[in-house]
Amino acid sequence: MPTFDVNKIRQDFPVFQETIHGKPLVYLDNAASTHKPQSVIQRLCNFYSYEYSNVHRGIHYLSEQATEHFENSREKVQHFINAQYVSEIIFVRGTTEAINLVAQTYGRRYIKAGDEIIISHMEHHANIVPWQLLCEASGAQLKVIPINDEGDLILEAYEKLLSKKTKLVALCHISNTLGTINPIKQMITLAHANNTPVLIDGAQAVAHQEVDVQALDCDFYCFSGHKLFAPTGIGILYGKQTHLERMPPYQGGGSMISDVSLEKSSYREPPYKFEAGTPHIAGAIGLGTAIDYLNHLDFSAIQVYEKELLHYATEQLTRIPGCRLLGTAKEKVAILNFIVNDNGGKRIHGHDISDILNSEVGVAVRAGQHCTIPLLQRFNVDSTVRASLAFYNTQQEIDTLIQGLHIAQTLFKVSRTTTAQYV
Numbered sequence: 001m002p003t004f005d006v007n008k009i010r011q012d013f014p015v016f017q018e019t020i021h022g023k024p025l026v027y028l029d030n031a032a033s034t035h036k037p038q039s040v041i042q043r044l045c046n047f048y049s050y051e052y053s054n055v056h057r058g059i060h061y062l063s064e065q066a067t068e069h070f071e072n073s074r075e076k077v078q079h080f081i082n083a084q085y086v087s088e089i090i091f092v093r094g095t096t097e098a099i100n101l102v103a104q105t106y107g108r109r110y111i112k113a114g115d116e117i118i119i120s121h122m123e124h125h126a127n128i129v130p131w132q133l134l135c136e137a138s139g140a141q142l143k144v145i146p147i148n149d150e151g152d153l154i155l156e157a158y159e160k161l162l163s164k165k166t167k168l169v170a171l172c173h174i175s176n177t178l179g180t181i182n183p184i185k186q187m188i189t190l191a192h193a194n195n196t197p198v199l200i201d202g203a204q205a206v207a208h209q210e211v212d213v214q215a216l217d218c219d220f221y222c223f224s225g226h227k228l229f230a231p232t233g234i235g236i237l238y239g240k241q242t243h244l245e246r247m248p249p250y251q252g253g254g255s256m257i258s259d260v261s262l263e264k265s266s267y268r269e270p271p272y273k274f275e276a277g278t279p280h281i282a283g284a285i286g287l288g289t290a291i292d293y294l295n296h297l298d299f300s301a302i303q304v305y306e307k308e309l310l311h312y313a314t315e316q317l318t319r320i321p322g323c324r325l326l327g328t329a330k331e332k333v334a335i336l337n338f339i340v341n342d343n344g345g346k347r348i349h350g351h352d353i354s355d356i357l358n359s360e361v362g363v364a365v366r367a368g369q370h371c372t373i374p375l376l377q378r379f380n381v382d383s384t385v386r387a388s389l390a391f392y393n394t395q396q397e398i399d400t401l402i403q404g405l406h407i408a409q410t411l412f413k414v415s416r417t418t419t420a421q422y423v
Contacts, residue, residue, distance in 0.1 A: 004298070004305040010392050012037040012293075023362030026397040031176050031204060031335050031388035032366050033226045036290070040230060043289040047282050055281055056255060070281055073288030074271070077236055080291045081221065082212040085241050090271040091279050094235035095203040096126040098222035099170070101237055101274060102199055103130040105247040106220075107168065113139030115167040118196075120145040120153055120182075121378055122175040125371040127201045131170060140167070147378065151178040151327040158187065162194045169198045173205035177372045177386065178327030179310075179335030181205075185216055192217065197243070203227055207390065208306060208333045210299050213238050225283060230290035234283030237274070244270035251276040302391045309389050310334040313398045320405055326379050334389035337370075339381060340405055342412035350383045353408050361404040363397075 010016050015035045018025040027035060047069070053062035055070045078086045092098045107130075111117065117131050121144055135142050143166075145158045162169075169191045174181050188198045197219035205211055206223045213221050220243070225234040239247075249256055249267055253276035259266045267273045313336055317323050322341030341347050350367035357363040366386045369376055376382060387401055 004301040004391070006305065006392065006394055009297075010394075012039070013392055014038055014041065016392070020362035020364070021359055026361070026363040026393075026400050028387040028389060028393065028397065028401060029364045029366050030207070030390040030393075031227075031370075031386060033232070034207060034229045034390055035392070036229055036231070036286075037293050039293050040286050040289045044231065044282050044286050047285055052282075054278055066281060069285050069288070070279070073284045073291075076288040076291045080211075080295075081206075081236075081238060082214050083238055084214060087270050088238055088241050088244065090237040090239065090244075090274045091284050092235045092237050092274075093233055093280070094224035094226070095201060095222045096224075096235075098220075098235055098237035099126055099199065099201065100130045101250045102220050102222075102239070103134045105250050105274075106197075106243060107131075107134045108138070109246070109248060111138050111140050111167045114165065115140040116143050116161075116163065116165040117141070118143045118145060118158070118161050118166055118169045120171055121147045122151070122153070122178060122180065122372065122375050123170070123172055124176050124201065124203070125373070127170055127172060128374070131168075141165075145171075147375075151175065151180045151329045151332075153180075153182055153187075155183070155186070159190060162190060162196065164194075166191075166194060166196045169196055170201070171198065172201040172203075173211075174202075174208065174333055174335075175327070175372075175375075176204050176335070177337055177370045177375055177384075178329065179204075179332035179337070179388075180327060180329040181209075181331040181333060183331075184218070188216055188218055204333065204335075209303060219243055225287040225290065228287070228290055229293065230287040231280075231283040234280045234287050236287075239270075241270065244274070247274075249276070250274050253277045255279075297391075305391060306334045306389060309393060309395065309398065310336075312395050313387065313389070313401075316398060316402045317405075320402065320409075322409065323405070326381070326384060334393075336387045336389075337384050338387075339384050340408065342409045344412075346412070348408055348412050350385045352412070353385050353405070356408040356411060357401065357404040360407050361400050363401050363404050365401070 013035050053066045055067040074089050077089045143161045146154050191198045199220040200218045202221050202223040207228050221238040226232040256273050256276040257265050258268050324339050326337045354367035368383050
């Protein structure tokens with residue numbers, strides 16, 4: 001049985017020395033963004049202090065050194081997700097840009113009027129809006145896989161949606177709101193049997209489990225560095241080499257060209273064809289450092305530990321009268337989405353709960369719609385509270401969350417008012 005020393009891990013993250021309103025910080029907003037280990041912070045500081053230069057084409061020491069570190073990070077990503085070729089790894093700003101890149105390149109070239117794109121009811125807006133824009137421009141149609149009351153995709157409905165008209169399937173690996181782990185390997189197999197390529201939004205997956213894009217056989221895989229203990233503003237699009245070679249550039253500018261005349265330009269091979277302009281050099285290097293950090297950890301131990309946290313948090317939340325959990329799939333990560341009533345049975349707005357947790361017990365959670373408005377409408381709610389855990393969280397922090405929720409119920413029983421700016 002793998003072991004996991006959470007107290008040792010927490011020492012790697014300076015933020016946990018922080019106090020909020022005089023209380024130790026309890027950070028339960030990891031689905032939005034994760035904190036950074038000291039090694040990543042120090043790497044950024046060293047790069048900007050002593051190594052900074054623009055990459056590629058510079059014939060001087062600093063540029064050559066920066067280029068080497070930048071491209072080494074690309075190789076680290078390749079091995080981290082087990083891509084076949086390093087040229088299949090494209091640096092972007094994040095998952096959102098990665099999905100838009102595919103929509104505006106592969107999508108505009110290959111999806112036409114009368115074609116269909118399949119997404120699911122649990123997608124983040126970043127995996128809905130780009131396809132809506134593409135459908136509006138092309139005349140294609142968007143089809144949606146429904147979900148059940150537990151938060152699982154209904155696979156029978158998915159199979160029925162697949163047809164000769166289906167030209168792309170775009171799915172989240174893990175729901176950012178429900179925590180549901182989708183059976184994407186099975187869904188990819190079904191799509192490929194229909195000769196349909198598949199894009200996977202892996203933003204919530206890469207920090208919680210090992211990802212092997214070759215084993216999954218997905219056509220595209222997207223994720224963001226800031227959810228992987230790396231800097232903001234850096235992300236990855238993985239694409240199969242055969243697709244990338246046929247896709248047109250996403251943006252035009254420096255770095256992505258092989259030749260330019262006033263009449264016509266020619267473009268470099270992937271990945272550079274999709275990386276116009278000066279990239280986020282420090283972000284890419286920081287992402288490589290975050291991967292180095294994770295490679296020293298045991299992902300199997302992380303998964304066991306996070307499942308223990310999920311089980312404990314679920315058990316404690318269900319004991320609170322008036323607390324309703326959304327997303328109770330058997331296969332899920334430690335994301336807990338819920339609404340809470342006060343002791344008089346009146347619902348407490350999520351923003352008020354978040355405010356009380358922050359001010360009374362130092363707990364950071366996310367409240368609102370989580371960029372999944374259609375999903376919340378499916379569950380007949382307009383906003384929820386989301387507590388999302390990472391491997392540096394503890395059972396004691398969950399206890400603090402529960403304590404804060406009891407405080408919120410008590411305060412609202414007394415006042416029976418909500419804060420106007422949150423309504």
